[in-house]
Amino acid sequence: MQVAKNTVITLDYHVTDPDGEVVDEGREPLIYLHGGYDDIFPKIEEALQGKGIGESIQVKLQPDEAFGDYDAEMVQIEPRKDFPKELQVGMQFEGGAEDGDEEDFIIYRVTDIADDKVVLDGNHPLAGMALVFTCTVTAVRPASAEEIEHGHVHNPDEDGEACH
Numbered sequence: 001m002q003v004a005k006n007t008v009i010t011l012d013y014h015v016t017d018p019d020g021e022v023v024d025e026g027r028e029p030l031i032y033l034h035g036g037y038d039d040i041f042p043k044i045e046e047a048l049q050g051k052g053i054g055e056s057i058q059v060k061l062q063p064d065e066a067f068g069d070y071d072a073e074m075v076q077i078e079p080r081k082d083f084p085k086e087l088q089v090g091m092q093f094e095g096g097a098e099d100g101d102e103e104d105f106i107i108y109r110v111t112d113i114a115d116d117k118v119v120l121d122g123n124h125p126l127a128g129m130a131l132v133f134t135c136t137v138t139a140v141r142p143a144s145a146e147e148i149e150h151g152h153v154h155n156p157d158e159d160g161e162a163c164h
Contacts, residue, residue, distance in 0.1 A: 001053070001140040001141070002050050002051065002140065003034055003049055003051045003052070004034065004035075004049070005034060005035030006033075007035070007142055007143060008032070008033055008034070008139075008140070008142075008143050008147065009031070009032055009033075009048065009139070010031045010137070010138045010139035010140075011030040011031075011048075011135040011136065011137060012026065012029055012135060012136045013029075013133065013136075014026040014134055014135075015131050015132065015134075016131070016132045016134070017129060018060070018132060020132075023126060023129070023131060026135075029138060030135070031153050032153060033143055033147055033148070033151065033152055033153050034049075037151045037152065038151075039151075039152060039153070041061060041065060041133070042065075043059055043061055043065050044057075044061075044133055048137065052137065052140070053137050053138065054137065054138075055137050056135065056136040057134070057135060058132060058134045059133045059134075060131070060132050060133075062130050063128050063129060063130060066126065066129070066130075066131050067124040067125075067126040067127045067129070068123075068124065068127050069127065069128055070123055070127045070128030071122075071123055074106070074121060074122035074123045075111075075121050075122070075123075076108070076122070077117050077118070077119055077120075078117070079117065079118070080116045080117060080118050081116070082118075083118055087110065087113060088110065088113075089112065090110060091109070091110045092107050092110075093110070093120065094106070094107060095120070095122070106122040107122070108120035108121060109122075109125065
């Protein structure tokens, strides 16, 4: 079976920067619904189209094809008193966009703690980076009607009710 629209693809993968430094070693296989459902970056999906089990691809993604350009406006400095006592660099907090509705939330990472200020960064950790995505197709199966209707893969142990 080949990678085609409405198939569920399993990939062994890893991601490096252009210098070969590992960004994501891909410890867990990546499983996604193929066919324009935004489950994977479009350039990777395009390269996988028609591939079979055991075939590999390598795709270089520019920042705008991956996690976007780094946006300095996504960095905020907040008073230390607004955060829990136990606070460390790397912790994440959910925040709403000031002009957005409740569904427009952003994950902010703590990038620095100094005296009475905390620096929060709402950019994805890989924003602004070019990435090299290397993967091998390890499984291809037809998607279920429910997966196609919902636009994403369902875990085999999911009862269907946990779907968002």
